[in-house]
Amino acid sequence: MKHIYRIDHNQSHTHSWLVTVQRRGQIYHRHFTDSLYGGKRKALQTAKVYRDTLIATLKPLTRLERCQIKKKNNRSGVSGVTRIDTWGNTRNRRYPRRYWLAQWPIGNGHAKMKKFSIKLYGERGAFRRALRARQEALKHLAKT
Numbered sequence: 001m002k003h004i005y006r007i008d009h010n011q012s013h014t015h016s017w018l019v020t021v022q023r024r025g026q027i028y029h030r031h032f033t034d035s036l037y038g039g040k041r042k043a044l045q046t047a048k049v050y051r052d053t054l055i056a057t058l059k060p061l062t063r064l065e066r067c068q069i070k071k072k073n074n075r076s077g078v079s080g081v082t083r084i085d086t087w088g089n090t091r092n093r094r095y096p097r098r099y100w101l102a103q104w105p106i107g108n109g110h111a112k113m114k115k116f117s118i119k120l121y122g123e124r125g126a127f128r129r130a131l132r133a134r135q136e137a138l139k140h141l142a143k144t
Contacts, residue, residue: 003051004044007031015040017047023058064142067105080104080134081127084115100130104137112137 005018016033030050037043061069070079080103088097098118103111114133116126 001048003055004047017043019047019051019054021051021054021058023054023060028054028058063105064138067138067141076100076127078131078134081130083127100126102130102134102137104134104141 003019003021005020007014007016007018009015014033015035016031018029018031020027020029022028030047032043032047032050034040034043037046068079070077076082082101082103084097084099084101086097087094089095099115100118101113101115103113106112114130116129116133118126120126121129
């Protein structure tokens with residue numbers, strides 16, 4: 001069952017259902033013990049009502065809001081915009097490839113990406129283009 005877990009721990013005499021729902025960075029959890037609610041089945045029914053009430057009142061993040069969360073390991077300062085330093089190979093010759101990458105979700109777990117060469121546009125120009133591409137994509141995402 002989604003968001004509902006069974007806890008049976010004989011040593012601590014804990015027999016309950018645990019409801020855990022996370023919304024917007026806040027975790028809501030509550031135990032429904034068999035002894036307080038008149039048995040395993042009634043405790044589960046009460047836990048389901050509590051879970052359904054939480055889910056109905058606490059709306060999850062929209063896809064757009066989720067896309068704008070800046071991760072802890074972000075170094076560009078903008079979510080979805082990354083600087084890439086890598087090596088390419090052509091005819092057995094290695095060469096550096098540096099670019100800014102903009103990416104955004106398109107649905108079904110897939111993402112669209114667009115690269116902007118630092119060699120072609122310069123550091124600032126490539127970053128600005130990547131930023132603009134991401135912002136435009138998120139505008140379209142907000143409309144859907």
